[in-house]
Amino acid sequence: MEERKKSLIQLDYTGMMRSEKNPKAISEKDLCSFQPQMHIARVALLQKRAQGELDFSALLLEMKGQAQQIQEYADYLSEHYENFVLLGIGGSALGPQAVHQALRPYYYNELSSEKRNHRPRFYVVDNIDPTRFKDLLESLNLEKTMFNVISKSGNTSETMAQFLIVRQMLKEVCKDQFNEHIVVTTDQEKGNLVTLSENEGYRRFVIPSGIGGRFSELTPVGLLPAAVCGINIFELLDGAIAMDKKIREQKDLFENPAQLRAALGCFSLKRGKAISVFMPYADGLKTMADWYAQLWAESLGKRYDRQEQEIWTGQTPIKALGVTDQHSQVQLYTEGPNDKIFTFVTVRIFDEEILIPKDDDLEQNIQFLGGHQLGDLLRAEHKATEYALSLAGRLHQNIILPELNAYTVGQLLLLLEWETAYMGELLNINAFDQPGVEEGKIGTYALMGRPGYEQRRSEIEESICKKYII
Numbered sequence: 001m002e003e004r005k006k007s008l009i010q011l012d013y014t015g016m017m018r019s020e021k022n023p024k025a026i027s028e029k030d031l032c033s034f035q036p037q038m039h040i041a042r043v044a045l046l047q048k049r050a051q052g053e054l055d056f057s058a059l060l061l062e063m064k065g066q067a068q069q070i071q072e073y074a075d076y077l078s079e080h081y082e083n084f085v086l087l088g089i090g091g092s093a094l095g096p097q098a099v100h101q102a103l104r105p106y107y108y109n110e111l112s113s114e115k116r117n118h119r120p121r122f123y124v125v126d127n128i129d130p131t132r133f134k135d136l137l138e139s140l141n142l143e144k145t146m147f148n149v150i151s152k153s154g155n156t157s158e159t160m161a162q163f164l165i166v167r168q169m170l171k172e173v174c175k176d177q178f179n180e181h182i183v184v185t186t187d188q189e190k191g192n193l194v195t196l197s198e199n200e201g202y203r204r205f206v207i208p209s210g211i212g213g214r215f216s217e218l219t220p221v222g223l224l225p226a227a228v229c230g231i232n233i234f235e236l237l238d239g240a241i242a243m244d245k246k247i248r249e250q251k252d253l254f255e256n257p258a259q260l261r262a263a264l265g266c267f268s269l270k271r272g273k274a275i276s277v278f279m280p281y282a283d284g285l286k287t288m289a290d291w292y293a294q295l296w297a298e299s300l301g302k303r304y305d306r307q308e309q310e311i312w313t314g315q316t317p318i319k320a321l322g323v324t325d326q327h328s329q330v331q332l333y334t335e336g337p338n339d340k341i342f343t344f345v346t347v348r349i350f351d352e353e354i355l356i357p358k359d360d361d362l363e364q365n366i367q368f369l370g371g372h373q374l375g376d377l378l379r380a381e382h383k384a385t386e387y388a389l390s391l392a393g394r395l396h397q398n399i400i401l402p403e404l405n406a407y408t409v410g411q412l413l414l415l416l417e418w419e420t421a422y423m424g425e426l427l428n429i430n431a432f433d434q435p436g437v438e439e440g441k442i443g444t445y446a447l448m449g450r451p452g453y454e455q456r457r458s459e460i461e462e463s464i465c466k467k468y469i470i
């Protein structure tokens with residue numbers, strides 16, 4: 001790839017720093033004060049690595065070693081199937097969706113097979129809306145469809161319900177060959193999908209242990225769907241490896257983008273910025289905001305710190321898209337409560353450009369647009385929005401991608417994952433579990449009649465007596 005494509009993504013944090021317009025923003029001195037705790041955090045994360053937990057570096061090398069095998073299987077699927085349907089939820093679906101949207105044309109499924117280089121159409125079903133699910137299943141030629149059932153635990157009710165429906169339909173349509181239409185991606189050794197894949201003969205890909213669902217995009221969770229759709233998973237991994245190396249080796253906070261973003265995030269959170277707006281200025285990164293929202297919310301939204309003290313901490317992620325949400329949310333951002341920080345993700349050069357035609361007969365108030373590229377308008381709007389936020393004393397920063405390709409997307413994923421890990425250390429919490437989702441899961445088991453949950457079922461039914469309905 002040309003040097004520009006290979007260059008690392010950049011962080012412009014000018015908008016977070018103290019200035020005349022923003023005297024309450026962070027100063028270089030404030031940032032320097034983070035160095036000691038950042039060093040402790042770095043050592044703690046490297047120790048986790050030594051214990052085989054969250055070892056991004058080892059994971060990426062392991063995945064680099066598996067990439068060829070994943071690619072070969074993806075190529076085999078492309079020759080034999082027209083549709084690839086991902087069944088999963090949360091970290092088992094958001095990453096694949098985000099990377100597909102970033103690196104494939106949005107009309108990918110509408111393209112002819114030739115224009116898709118004979119790669120399958122790609123669908124992600126990450127909800128259990130019966131209408132949508134049935135519409136999709138009825139639209140597919142099941143004999144030409146592969147279902148990738150992704151669940152790290154193998155116990156997620158939504159994904160397992162989808163699996164049971166699809167498995168029955170495939171048995172009816174494909175008879176004894178039904179298992180040639182299911183590939184599972186799950187834990188090394190535990191959960192229903194391990195047993196089922198052994199008993200029913202499904203191809204299985206393994207999510208390495210020590211890597212949580214929301215950190216699993218650069219495992220077969222994301223790599224297989226990406227390879228099936230013709231995305232260069234080798235470049236994706238190389239970008240991630242480059243960013244991982246920089247973050248792992250760079251001890252100086254001012255040169256380490258993950259440490260810097262974590263210090264800025266921690267500083268702003270402690271000064272009442274309880275909301276973090278993630279606003280890419282590229283349609284291809286719209287779902288990346290969804291993936292980041294889970295990463296940020298589920299990792300940092302915690303009741304207890306590591307000493308079991310109640311702290312009820314976290315920072316609420318808001319997904320936004322530039323320029324679109326300038327027309328729906330910026331009014332709040334500039335004149336509402338100053339309780340937010342903003343991250344814009346920009347792309348210096350888009351793959352395509354469109355010239356806005358000039359027409360001198362038109363009114364001046366639209367004629368000025370003529371002669372510019374459409375990307376110039378998007379870039380101008382981003383800068384104007386940044387300026388408006390700075391006038392309003394709002395803290396904002398930019399993550400700048402040289403362009404949107406597998407190498408830069410791989411870097412972005414690793415940057416955000418490392419940033420989250422550092423934030424967890426600074427907040428003194430466990431960023432890698434999600435105890436807060438258990439109650440909802442147990443309640444679902446109870447209401448669905450799972451044996452052993454009868455008591456909880458009666459508790460729920462007694463407690464939810466609907467009194468206020470209009």
Ligand SMILES: O=P(O)(O)OC[C@H]1O[C@H](O)[C@H](O)[C@@H](O)[C@@H]1O
Pocket residue numbers: 089090091092150151152153154155156159213214298434437
């Ligand atoms: O991959 P699975 O085990 O099916 O889990 C899917 C999702 O389930 C839960 O909601 C967890 O909180 C998420 O972190 C996880 O990504």
